[in-house]
Amino acid sequence: xxxxxxxxxxxxxxxxxxxxxxxxxxxxxxxxxxxxxxxxxxxxxxxxxxxxxxxxxxxxxxxxxxxxxxxxxxxxxxxxxxxxxxxxxxxxxxxxxxxxxxxxxxxxxxxxxxxxxxxxxxxxxxxxxxxxxxxxxxxxxxxxxxxxxxxxxxxxxxxxxxxxxxxxxxxxxxxxxxxxxxxxxxxxxxxxxxxxxxxxxxxxxxxxxxxxxxxxxxxxxxxxxxxxxxxxxxxxxxxxxxxxxxxxxxxxxxxxxxxxxxxxxxxxxxxxxxxxxxxxxxxxxxxxxxxxxxxxxxxxxxxxxxxxxxxxxxxxxxxxxxxxxxxxxxxxxxxxxxxxxxxxxxxxxxxxxxxxxxxxxxxxxxxxxxxxxxxxxxxxxxxxxxxxxxxxxxxxxxxxxxxxxxxxxxxxxxxxxxxxxxxxxxxxxxxxxxxxxxxxxxxxxxxxxxxxxxxxxxxxxxxxxxxxxxxxxxxxxxxxxxxxxxxxxxxxxxxxxxxxxxxxxxxxxxxxxxxxxxxxxxxxxxxxxxxxxxxxxxxxxxxxxxxxxxxxxxxxxxxxxxxxxxxxxxxxxxxxxxxxxxxxxxxxxxxxxxxxxxxxxxxxxxxxxxxxxxxxxxxxxxxxxxxxxxxxxxxxxxxxxxxxxxxxxxxxxxxxxxxxxxxxxxxxxxxxxxxxxxxxxxxxxxxxxxxxxxxxxxxxxxxxxxxxxxxxxxxxxxxxxxxxxxxxxxxxxxxxxxxxxxxxxxxxxxxxxxxxxxxxxxxxxxxxxxxxxxxxxxxxx
Numbered sequence: 038x039x040x041x042x043x044x045x046x047x048x049x050x051x052x053x054x055x056x057x058x059x060x061x062x063x064x065x066x067x068x069x070x071x072x073x074x075x076x077x078x079x080x081x082x083x084x085x086x087x088x089x090x091x092x093x094x095x096x097x098x099x100x101x102x103x104x105x106x107x108x109x110x111x112x113x114x115x116x117x118x119x120x121x122x123x124x125x126x127x128x129x130x131x132x133x134x135x136x137x138x139x140x141x142x143x144x145x146x147x148x149x150x151x152x153x154x155x156x157x158x159x160x161x162x163x164x165x166x167x168x169x170x171x172x173x174x175x176x177x178x179x180x181x182x183x184x185x186x187x188x189x190x191x192x193x194x195x196x197x198x199x200x201x202x203x204x205x206x207x208x209x210x211x212x213x214x215x216x217x218x219x220x221x222x223x224x225x226x227x228x229x230x231x232x233x234x235x236x237x238x239x240x241x242x243x244x245x246x247x248x249x250x251x252x253x254x255x256x257x258x259x260x261x262x263x264x265x266x267x268x269x270x271x272x273x274x275x276x277x278x279x280x281x282x283x284x285x286x287x288x289x290x291x292x293x294x295x296x297x298x299x300x301x302x303x304x305x306x307x308x309x310x311x312x313x314x315x316x317x318x319x320x321x322x323x324x325x326x327x328x329x330x331x332x333x334x335x336x337x338x339x340x341x342x343x344x345x346x347x348x349x350x351x352x353x354x355x356x357x358x359x360x361x362x363x364x365x366x367x368x369x370x371x372x373x374x375x376x377x378x379x380x381x382x383x384x385x386x387x388x389x390x391x392x393x394x395x396x397x398x399x400x401x402x403x404x405x406x407x408x409x410x411x412x413x414x415x416x417x418x419x420x421x422x423x424x425x426x427x428x429x430x431x432x433x434x435x436x437x438x439x440x441x442x443x444x445x446x447x448x449x450x451x452x453x454x455x456x457x458x459x460x461x462x463x464x465x466x467x468x469x470x471x472x473x474x475x476x477x478x479x480x481x482x483x484x485x486x487x488x489x490x491x492x493x494x495x496x497x498x499x500x501x502x503x504x505x506x507x508x509x510x511x512x513x514x515x516x517x518x519x520x521x522x523x524x525x526x527x528x529x530x531x532x533x534x535x536x537x538x539x540x541x542x543x544x545x546x547x548x549x550x551x552x553x554x555x556x557x558x559x560x561x562x563x564x565x566x567x568x569x570x571x572x573x574x575x576x577x578x579x580x581x582x583x584x585x586x587x588x589x590x591x592x593x594x595x596x597x598x599x600x601x602x603x604x605x606x607x608x609x610x611x612x613x614x615x616x617x618x619x620x621x622x623x624x625x626x627x628x629x630x631x632x633x634x635x636x637x638x639x640x641x642x643x644x645x646x647x648x649x650x651x652x653x654x655x656x657x658x659x660x661x662x663x664x665x666x667x668x669x670x671x672x673x674x675x676x677x678x679x680x681x682x683x684x685x686x687x688x689x690x691x692x693x694x695x696x697x698x699x700x701x702x703x704x705x706x707x708x709x710x711x712x713x714x715x716x717x718x719x720x721x722x723x724x725x726x727x728x729x730x731x732x733x734x735x736x737x738x739x740x741x742x743x744x745x746x747x748x749x750x751x752x753x754x755x756x757x758x759x760x761x762x763x764x765x766x767x768x769x770x771x772x773x774x775x776x777x778x779x780x781x782x783x784x785x786x787x788x789x790x791x792x793x794x795x796x797x798x799x800x801x802x803x804x805x806x807x808x809x810x811x812x813x814x815x816x817x818x
Contacts, residue, residue: 060402061412061584064548065485067524067556071545072531074398074591076405079143087144091151097124104156107302108459109445113159118196118240121163128192130167131176136189142403146345146396153349157463158302160346165236168338169471170197171243171281174330178279178322187243187281195242200232200282200308201331210247210331217248217280217315219265226250226265226280226320228288228313236470238284238306239294245334246282246315247327249275263325277327281319288313299462338471340403340414344396347425347467350460351389357455358385358432361439372435381431383615388424390612391589394596395420412484415477416585422467423474429461482577485584489563492516521560524553535598540610544594544617548587551624555583558631565632575636579627586620586627593617 060073102117121127129145131137140148145167152160166172172191175183191197203213215230228248238244251272252263266272282289293307322330362372362382372378399417402408433440436457439447444456468474483490492513528549530536536545562576570576597613600606645651 057407057409059409059412061416061481061485061588062409062487064552064584064587065556065559065580066488067553068528069549069552069587071536071549071591072533073402073408074595075533075535076401076408079141079401079404083141083144087140087147090138090140090144091147093124094126094148094151097121098152098155102156102159104159105444105454105456107156107158108456111296111301113162113302113304117159118162122193125192126163127166127196128172128188131172131188131192135184136192141400142341143397143400146341146400149342149345150349150352153346154353155349156302157346157350157460158300160349161300161303161466162237164338164342164346165199166191166197166241168342169199169245169334170237170241171245172197173334173337174245174279174321175281177333178326178330182318183281183321191243196237196240197243197245198235198237198241198306199245199334200235200238201245201247202234203231204233211277211328213247213249213277215246215248215310216275217246217250217278218269219250219267219317220314221267223267223317225314225316228280228282228310228315231292231307231309233307234295235306235308237304238308239291239304241284244282244284245321246280247277247331248280250278250324252276252324262323265324276325277329277331278324279321279327279330280315281321282313282315283319286313286315298465299459300466335471336411336414337403339418339477340399340410343418343467343471344392344399344421347421347464348392348396350464351392351425351428354429354432354457354460355385355389357453357457358382358435362435365437378435381435385428385431387612387615387619388428390596390609391593391616392421392424394592395589397596398592412481412584413588415472415481415484416581416588418467418472419474419477419481419581420585420589422464425467426461426464429457429464433457433461478581479574479577481581481584485580486559486563489559517560521557524557524560527553535595538598540613541594541598544590544613547617547621548591551583551587551628555580555587555628558628562631573636575634575640576631579630579634583624583627586624590617590620 058070058073060070063070063073097120101120107113125138126148128137129140129148130142131139133139149160149164152163170191171187175187179187201210201213203215205214206212213230215228215232217226217228219225220227226248228246230248232238232246235241235244250263250265251269252265252275253271253273254261255264256262263274263276265278288311290309290311291306292309295305295307297303297305321327359373359382362378365372367375373382395417399410399413402410402413439452440457443458444454448454472480527546530542530545530549536542559580563570566573566576593613593616597606597609600609646654
């Protein structure tokens with residue numbers, strides 16, 4: 038059980054144990070503490086300051102920002118950014134003593150919502166420096182000198198960004214490859230590598246850079262700490278570390294401004310680093326804590342920025358959609374009188390209310406600084422991003438053909454130039470950024486199951502002897518027997534009037550009862566499936582979805598009660614009740630699905646599809662695979678499609694590149710190397726493999742050698758292994774003289790020619806079931 042959710046095991050190493058109170062942690066345990074959802078009221082003066090600033094920003098936006106120009110040109114004018122710097126918009130969360138405005142998270146969310154309702158790209162540009170730029174890591178983990186030096190700059194004059202993602206990592210942040218090696222003087226770190234999708238990267242002066250540092254562990258003050266080793270000598274590991282990177286340093290190169298489906302005004306960079314020297318004083322916090330810092334600051338984006346951006350986009354579409362439905366007549370009736378559209382609008386209204394209630398609740402919890410909201414933050418991000426996409430797609434349906442046509446095209450005929458199609462395109466970013474939904478769902482499930490996993494980790498540790506496991510089993514039995522009994526006994530709600538409200542209380546009683554039912558069902562699932570639950574993402578997703586619905590029910594009920602009490606808005610109960618009805622039905626289905634479902638059957642069909650079992654599905658068209666879309670470049674030998682290899686990684690800097698030619702390779706996914714290797718052996722791809730073996734040993738020894746052009750006929754990628762020393766890719770290749778062979782690669786990111794890497798290993802030295810890689814001496818990243 039300690040290996041549950043194996044794909045997240047290295048992120049698990051970086052996570053901190055829950056330190057503060059968490060409503061969702063208690064809910065998954067069957068003991069939700071509703072008082073946690075009622076922190077002290079927002080101070081009146083704080084709210085007034087936020088509302089006053091919103092008016093200032095509103096005046097600036099309407100006077101100086103043309104959203105249509107940003108969409109048309111794909112560029113935010115520098116005058117707009119400078120104007121926002123002068124207003125302090127880039128320093129909203131930076132304390133006043135460092136040049137910022139010192140706003141609460143709730144006020145920060147209000148401002149971002151307002152800005153996203155005017156132009157999403159601009160709001161995103163403002164949000165990134167304050168959520169994941171250098172300000173947050175310095176505030177949370179930096180020293181006083183760094184705060185005094187850098188915070189005033191990014192608050193009033195200099196853009197900042199965040200560089201974590203790399204071409205082959207995406208959400209797998211633990212496996213980044215960029216390295217920062219302490220030089221022989223100990224005064225600077227030498228950085229080599231690359232980063233992708235760095236928002237604001239093309240215009241940023243400073244970047245939060247996460248890189249891996251060669252280090253070894255020492256004992257200091259009673260605890261183990263990582264110490265960087267000069268020039269990487271005798272390093273025990275490469276550990277994630279955070280730095281302040283000045284983008285003006287020599288060796289930093291912006292390779293590309295990335296373009297996306299939406300968010301056209303956003304500046305997003307692919308950047309490389311070649312022997313970039315970062316001063317040691319720019320190290321943030323401790324060596325080896327970089328991944329932990331990254332996950333911590335990403336929580337801010339999930340909790341505040343993404344929900345605010347989504348809320349702003351949805352609110353921007355709301356009134357124009359109502360206007361369209363009321364004004365558009367079909368068959369002598371407005372759309373607003375058609376039941377189909379009434380149902381659609383009813384669902385949209387409920388969703389919009391729920392998004393705002395959940396976002397406001399999480400912002401308010403974040404302001405308390407004493408709660409652990411990592412689960413709540415992830416849920417807010419997922420709910421708001423996924424529901425915003427549905428909301429905007431529904432709005433587009435109501436607009437019909439006008440919803441598919443661009444705003445610029447509609448303006449030519451004098452139609453209202455509302456860009457619902459732009460919002461639909463822009464919204465997809467929220468689902469992907471700062472933790473993709475499909476990654477966050479098992480993350481939430483992991484956090485929700487934390488207490489069970491902590492208790493059971495020793496029982497299912499295969500390294501433990503049988504006697505120890507029997508002892509552990511007995512300890513678990515002593516704990517879980519009374520625990521299980523408690524899951525059948527209800528809790529009494531506290532006497533706080535908000536919780537005892539006639540329309541709130543039944544919903545909270547439902548949440549409490551369902552929480553205990555969920556805890557029991559999770560326990561059943563763990564007993565029944567044990568280690569199999571490790572890879573059962575269907576059940577993990579249901580655990581997250583149930584928690585998400587329960588939290589949203591609580592948020593909407595408490596929001597409706599608050600607005601009824603403070604502003605007399607009784608009509609909002611229509612929305613809270615509708616949300617409750619829909620969510621409770623989903624919860625029942627998902628709880629049943631934790632025990633019995635058809636996930637495995639569907640997954641088998643998907644697995645068969647990955648392995649190419651249904652070739653007829655590609656019939657009837659001119660078939661093209663992903664790699665048929667590779668950019669075409671002229672080669673010196675005759676105009677074939679080539680991918681040039683550049684020695685970008687320090688481990689390969691002195692190696693001779695072998696030019697590879699891509700020739701429409703089908704991409705096949707296997708669960709074991711043996712399965713693919715046997716197939717290739719049967720088809721003759723090991724004929725004369727010594728040719729390739731000798732070629733690569735010559736290359737490794739440094740002797741001049743030209744192997745000729747090697748055509749990748751097919752390549753295979755393997756899943757199910759987390760050991761970086763195991764081969765992950767096998768290439769079936771053919772040389773220009775017709776010689777066939779197989780090349781196996783232990784570090785797929787460096788061997789893929791489309792990514793500018795090297796072929797590190799040669800395998801298939803004999804016709805064996807499990808080929809042994811030939812280690813060429815390249816250092817393991």
